[in-house]
Amino acid sequence: MGAGIGAGLVAVGAGMGIGRIGGSAAEAIARQPEASGKIQGAVILTAAFIEGVALFGVVVCLLIALA
């Protein structure tokens, strides 16, 4: 139960984070299409950070579920 709620919260947090990145990136590319290469690099990196944090949460949830 706790693991399930935790996994849900993790998904909400990661979704908000990656949504913000995606939105800002789309805006930035619309403003400055010539910088899209650099923006994409930053997007992938930041998304990887958020994914990493989300996966910390997932690992904790898994430990709860398996223990």
Place this chain on the structure above:
Amino acid sequence: MSFTGTKFFKSLFAGLAIVAATTVPVWASEGAAGKEEKFEPGHLILHHVVDAHDWHFATIGGHHYTLYLPVIVYKPGQGLEVFSSSHLHHHAEGATAEAASHASAHTEHGETDAVDNGHSLAGKIVHNGYYLDENDKLQRTDEATFYDFSITKNVASMFISVALLFIVFFSIAGAYKKRGVGRPSGLQSMLEPIIVFVRDEIAKPNIGPKHERYLPYLLTVFFFIWFNNLLGLLPGGANLTGNIAVTLTLAVLTFLITTFSGNKAYWQHVFNTPGVPWWLKFPVPLMPAVEFIGLFTKPVSLMIRLFANITAGHIIILSLLSLIFIFESYAVGIVSSIFVVAMTFMELLVALIQAYVFTLLTSMYFGGAVADHDHDHAHDHDHAQEYEHEFGQVEAAKASTGV
């Protein structure tokens, strides 16, 4: 364009068909092997994600295709002992008979009886006093201390990847020695852009003029993680970069190199951070404490990020496959197979991204350790100069064109 497009998609689907044909039956047959018992997805997933003393590739038609790896144990006072892990496993046919013969041989030797230790060794095969517990971990019946140096599945997989890396990179190095820098060919032309990417996009901007000293380590880490991530995605592959001991070792290496290459400015930043109000440092050393903890949380986050990403990827793929055996319906089978293919492509991307992120963060930490002076001020200064330079050029251009 459209022709190459259709060709690309044709070859993509051919590739997918091969992947599907090789991957899905392997897992499917594993699920079917335990058809008398209830299908336990948790057990199956855990079995695939953790390390093991044998390398199980497939079960086809009731026959196990398994590579039994050597068990190497060192017990103080008894010395080194090497035997095959097949002695510790049930075999496909006549498992109970074998277990019985092992058990009788075991008691004939007059070693400790299992019941004496309060252990339930029912169904376990004991060899020389060693047995495998539920999590495939080696245990001693008499609970004596011993050190397990076995060539496990992960170790074997690492040997394969190391051999692969040696072959690939020695051949590339030889090609550079023979032909020099200029016109790469074969493997060289495939990997040169990636090597140059690590140098120009990861090392140079983050470390600065001293980046060449750290390039060997950065390139090794990048290709080690990337190759092992990809090998882990092969059907039957080991989950090496999803093993926390492996990622711990990589993170410790990064930590050691960062610590030993830290210059005066780096340690001053840690213990006497410039530009911070004195009351954060003097009566209670709040800032130094935070910075000091930060030294350790950086490599810990490197360790957990790689471990969690790769393990979670494997778990997601296996969970989607397990859905087929939970619901036992064709519709779910088709849908989750499509999801599995999509996730596998996603994992191919993640394999590269995680290698990139690990290398990038490592080079950022190195850059922090070797930076000569205050980073931010230097950057501001550079930008100001650049701006003035450009502005000057624009003014000059305006003047020359008479605008």
